[in-house]
Amino acid sequence: MNLRTFLLGTCSAVALAGLAQAETLTIATVNNGDMIRMQKLTDDFTSKNPDIQLEWVTLEENVLRQRVTTDIATKGGQYDIMTIGTYEVPIWAKQGWLLPLDNLGPEYDVDDLLPAIRSGLTIDGKLYAAPFYGESSMVMYRKDLFEKAGLTMPDAPTWDFIADAARKITDKGNEIYGICLRGKAGWGENMAFLTATANAFGARWFDENWKPQFDQPEWKNALDFYVKLMNDAGPPGASSNGFNENLSLFQTGKCGMWIDATVAASFVTNPKESTVADKVGFALAPDTGLGKRGNWLWAWNLAIPAGSQKAESAQKFIAWATGKDYLKLVAEKEGWANVPPGTRTSLYENPEYQKAAPFAKMTLDSINAADPKNPAVKPVPYVGVQFVAIPEFQGLGTAVGQVFSAALAGQMSVDQALASAQQLSTREMTKAGYIK
Amino acid sequence: MARNVSTGRKLITTVVAWTIGILIFFPILWTFLTSFKTEAQAIASPPVFLFFDWTTENYSEVQSRSDYLKHFMNSVVVSFGSTLLGLLIAIPSAWAMAFSPTKRTKDVLMWMLSTKMMPPVGVLVPMYLIFRNWGLLDTRTGLVIVLTLINLPIIIWMLYTYFKEIPGEILEAARMDGASLSKEIIYVLTPMAIPGIASTLLLNIILAWNEAFWTLNLSAAKAAPLTAFIASYSSPEGLFYAKLSAASTMAIAPILILGWFSQKQLVRGLTFGAVK
Numbered sequence: 141m142n143l144r145t146f147l148l149g150t151c152s153a154v155a156l157a158g159l160a161q162a163e164t165l166t167i168a169t170v171n172n173g174d175m176i177r178m179q180k181l182t183d184d185f186t187s188k189n190p191d192i193q194l195e196w197v198t199l200e201e202n203v204l205r206q207r208v209t210t211d212i213a214t215k216g217g218q219y220d221i222m223t224i225g226t227y228e229v230p231i232w233a234k235q236g237w238l239l240p241l242d243n244l245g246p247e248y249d250v251d252d253l254l255p256a257i258r259s260g261l262t263i264d265g266k267l268y269a270a271p272f273y274g275e276s277s278m279v280m281y282r283k284d285l286f287e288k289a290g291l292t293m294p295d296a297p298t299w300d301f302i303a304d305a306a307r308k309i310t311d312k313g314n315e316i317y318g319i320c321l322r323g324k325a326g327w328g329e330n331m332a333f334l335t336a337t338a339n340a341f342g343a344r345w346f347d348e349n350w351k352p353q354f355d356q357p358e359w360k361n362a363l364d365f366y367v368k369l370m371n372d373a374g375p376p377g378a379s380s381n382g383f384n385e386n387l388s389l390f391q392t393g394k395c396g397m398w399i400d401a402t403v404a405a406s407f408v409t410n411p412k413e414s415t416v417a418d419k420v421g422f423a424l425a426p427d428t429g430l431g432k433r434g435n436w437l438w439a440w441n442l443a444i445p446a447g448s449q450k451a452e453s454a455q456k457f458i459a460w461a462t463g464k465d466y467l468k469l470v471a472e473k474e475g476w477a478n479v480p481p482g483t484r485t486s487l488y489e490n491p492e493y494q495k496a497a498p499f500a501k502m503t504l505d506s507i508n509a510a511d512p513k514n515p516a517v518k519p520v521p522y523v524g525v526q527f528v529a530i531p532e533f534q535g536l537g538t539a540v541g542q543v544f545s546a547a548l549a550g551q552m553s554v555d556q557a558l559a560s561a562q563q564l565s566t567r568e569m570t571k572a573g574y575i576k
Numbered sequence: 577m578a579r580n581v582s583t584g585r586k587l588i589t590t591v592v593a594w595t596i597g598i599l600i601f602f603p604i605l606w607t608f609l610t611s612f613k614t615e616a617q618a619i620a621s622p623p624v625f626l627f628f629d630w631t632t633e634n635y636s637e638v639q640s641r642s643d644y645l646k647h648f649m650n651s652v653v654v655s656f657g658s659t660l661l662g663l664l665i666a667i668p669s670a671w672a673m674a675f676s677p678t679k680r681t682k683d684v685l686m687w688m689l690s691t692k693m694m695p696p697v698g699v700l701v702p703m704y705l706i707f708r709n710w711g712l713l714d715t716r717t718g719l720v721i722v723l724t725l726i727n728l729p730i731i732i733w734m735l736y737t738y739f740k741e742i743p744g745e746i747l748e749a750a751r752m753d754g755a756s757l758s759k760e761i762i763y764v765l766t767p768m769a770i771p772g773i774a775s776t777l778l779l780n781i782i783l784a785w786n787e788a789f790w791t792l793n794l795s796a797a798k799a800a801p802l803t804a805f806i807a808s809y810s811s812p813e814g815l816f817y818a819k820l821s822a823a824s825t826m827a828i829a830p831i832l833i834l835g836w837f838s839q840k841q842l843v844r845g846l847t848f849g850a851v852k
Binding site: 166168170171172173176179180195196197198199200201202203206207210211213214215216217218219328329382383384387388391392394401403407412413414415 | 614615616619620621641642700701704705708713714792793796797798800804807808809810811812813814815816
């Protein structure tokens with residue numbers, strides 16, 4: 141062995157020993173633009189924390205949900221940090237599956253988090269997950285089509301105005317549909333939209349005794365309104381349209397209005413992807429004058445599973461990824477328009493951000509208008525605007541979503557759909573022990 | 577003697593065969609074409625077919641974002657490993673059932689097949705717990721074991737069918753010539769069953785390569801094969817169809833090429849014994 145080989149060997153051995161000492165955090169996350177951007181910027185974190193290495197597991201949202209739920213329920217310990225939604229946080233925290241985040245450091249400024257988002261992640265006064273980005277829902281509309289029809293969109297429209305405008309704009313011969321709304325069955329698909337909309341119509345999933353309320357007139361009004369509107373002014377085959385299908389319709393200029401997640405704003409205004417990028421206006425989600433707007437509240441959050449051996453490093457990473465400096469870092473590297481929205485008050489006070497993101501104010505107003513603890517006009521026993529934060533909701537929401545989707549497709553009447561929803565939710569809630 | 581087939585009839589069968597072939601291949605072709613489009617072109621309506629500005633941007637994006645080679649190697653190890661391990665167990669058991677059947681052989685075969693009838697998610701939690709306790713979560717060894725177990729009934733069934741076609745007298749003759757059991761299997765049975773074994777091997781590599789439930793649920797960062805690689809590009813909120821297509825093309829390309837080169841063997845094996 142010559143000297144050179146010996147030296148090279150020694151150097152690599154030392155380097156390997158160094159690597160062996162470093163702690164590796166495995167982070168499970170969803171595939172969306174903001175998360176992918178974070179993965180690209182982690183050099184900033186690892187250079188500040190050379191003893192921590194990061195390993196990513198990126199998965200599609202529904203696969204991820206199943207994957208991390210199995211792992212945390214069986215204490216599999218595969219992940220040190222998990223990306224979870226606002227739906228999971230209260231349920232998992234109550235089960236004792238998550239570590240409270242009480243060591244995020246003095247610079248973290250937890251009071252800067254938007255109150256609506258923070259309240260959904262706080263259980264018994266403790267923060268169990270840190271929001272990475274937050275979203276609500278709002279109306280996106282085509283300014284040019286509104287102008288042509290002689291209509292002006294108010295900042296806070298009513299459902300009657302929306303329905304009227306949608307019917308006026310519709311020009312089926314030219315494949316222009318007044319309104320595109322979710323119809324694909326699923327608790328996070330059509331039921332997210334319909335639950336939030338039903339709140340504006342005065343409906344609720346359950347009364348104070350957990351009795352399902354689909355037999356009440358408010359649900360009938362809401363569902364009837366939705367089905368009629370979609371039949372008159374919606375695109376064909378709407379019962380299989382989810383977020384992506386509507387995004388594609390809107391971007392190719394086929395929708396006059398689209399009510400969906402605020403995160404869509406950055407897609408529809410991006411000239412690289414959207415043919416209508418310069419013609420989009422925004423408004424708050426509609427109401428019916430009963431005091432609740434039909435906008436939802438969602439956030440993707442970072443949390444640490446209970447029993448984690450690497451809690452300290454994990455909290456360090458979470459403090460970095462959801463802290464104020466991260467927003468500045470993104471702005472510096474990718475511009476203010478690409479900063480993850482919906483988590484911090486200071487971001488919305490920043491004039492540079494306000495200038496770069498024309499939808500900033502609408503996003504903030506929408507998030508602030510949502511109240512997960514009092515989502516409906518009448519009192520409810522649950523938390524959650526577009527969902528009910530109980531473990532049974534994924535299954536129940538999807539089952540109800542299927543009958544509502546069938547009503548939209550014309551396979552059953554609105555009355556039949558509501559009767560069926562009432563029957564299956566009563567059965568499910570009795571079985572689960574909510575109804576004594 | 578082959579029947580005389582009129583030209584008209586030939587033409588019709590050719591057209592029908594090509595139509596079916598193109599129909600089956602179309603989704604793969606479409607994925608391939610979409611992988612060279614921009615995201616905007618990928619959702620264009622009416623869809624663009626061949627005349628667009630071809631771009632390799634999606635491939636470089638996928639390449640820069642994820643470690644393709646790592647996932648690829650995991651897929652190779654897991655699919656080849658599980659198939660070989662499966663064959664090692666299946667050849668002796670199929671031999672036993674084909675040449676020394678007992679009263680219960682048919683029941684055993686049915687019982688093995690019945691394990692395939694249960695939805696895998698039904699045993700997800702117990703399997704996950706066993707894997708956790710044995711330290712097999714997110715390891716290639718763990719995935720090889722689980723895929724072997726899953727595909728074993730199919731391997732045994734296929735081999736059993738092929739072995740049944742081989743006349744028992746030949747094996748008997750070998751035995752009379754003094755061949756031991758192992759020699760009989762290695763030197764007499766296996767060479768005669770090569771087409772059958774080869775097609776079983778190929779089919780199971782393809783099945784293991786494409787298996788997405790267990791490979792996704794039992795892996796995390798280290799052992800994740802190409803199925804996890806594809807799942808990281810799908811999204812219900814955001815249109816990444818072009819990138820997803822690029823990732824899919826990269827994931828299916830190796831197995832498609834393998835299938836292409838071995839199609840003769842595969843077809844021969846699958847129709848083996850059909851015509852005597």
